[in-house]
Amino acid sequence: MKSGLKWLVVFAVFSAALGCGSSTVVSSDGTTVTKNSDGTVKVSSPEGDVTMNASKDGKDISLTTPDGKAVMGGTGVTEAEVGVKFYPGAKVKENSAFKFEGETEKSYSIVLTTEDDATKVIDWYKQNVTGLTATTFSAGGKSGGMMTGEPDKESKVAMTVLREDGKTVTEITISKGWKKGG
Numbered sequence: 001m002k003s004g005l006k007w008l009v010v011f012a013v014f015s016a017a018l019g020c021g022s023s024t025v026v027s028s029d030g031t032t033v034t035k036n037s038d039g040t041v042k043v044s045s046p047e048g049d050v051t052m053n054a055s056k057d058g059k060d061i062s063l064t065t066p067d068g069k070a071v072m073g074g075t076g077v078t079e080a081e082v083g084v085k086f087y088p089g090a091k092v093k094e095n096s097a098f099k100f101e102g103e104t105e106k107s108y109s110i111v112l113t114t115e116d117d118a119t120k121v122i123d124w125y126k127q128n129v130t131g132l133t134a135t136t137f138s139a140g141g142k143s144g145g146m147m148t149g150e151p152d153k154e155s156k157v158a159m160t161v162l163r164e165d166g167k168t169v170t171e172i173t174i175s176k177g178w179k180k181g182g
Helices: 003-017 118-128
Strands: 023-026 033-034 041-045 049-054 060-065 068-073 098-102 105-114 132-139 142-152 157-162 170-179
Touching: 041 105, 118 132, 118 157, 118 170
Parallel strands: none
Antiparallel strands: 023 033, 033 041, 041 049, 049 060, 060 068, 068 098, 098 105, 105 170, 132 142, 142 157, 157 170
8 A cells, every 4th residue: 555545544544533442443454543542543564563553632642753753733843943933022823833853863953923914924933043045926826935945054944935815914934954964
């Protein structure tokens, strides 16, 4: 089974299993999906094991693989983790956080929202964050910009600032990644 489709099936099984008691399903290729009564789902296949967990409040889903751990949802990414100041007064968009921490790489991403227009946000980042190169655009009913840079020798940052014409909210996406030895 192709990797993307396999994960789609795994998430479907995980979603369907939430709220039910313990159960185990074995596919024709020998992959075993076990859902425990605590909500943990473990997928065991020839490629390795993956464990999925939903937080008690339902805001985060975590995936633990042989390569590392990813947490999606919630609001748990900080300025320190992305290495970039959050725009003043911006709010963290619900369920927008993503963290991956592996042995050889890490990445974090979060989406912020503000009522300020995209140009004002981009100008603020140009003045307050060193090492970023910014490009701006206005096309297709949207305006904003993209900023990229390497604030240190070990990591890369990519940011997008986007506002749809006629809307009152600007979204700021901040992503940072590190690769050990890369």
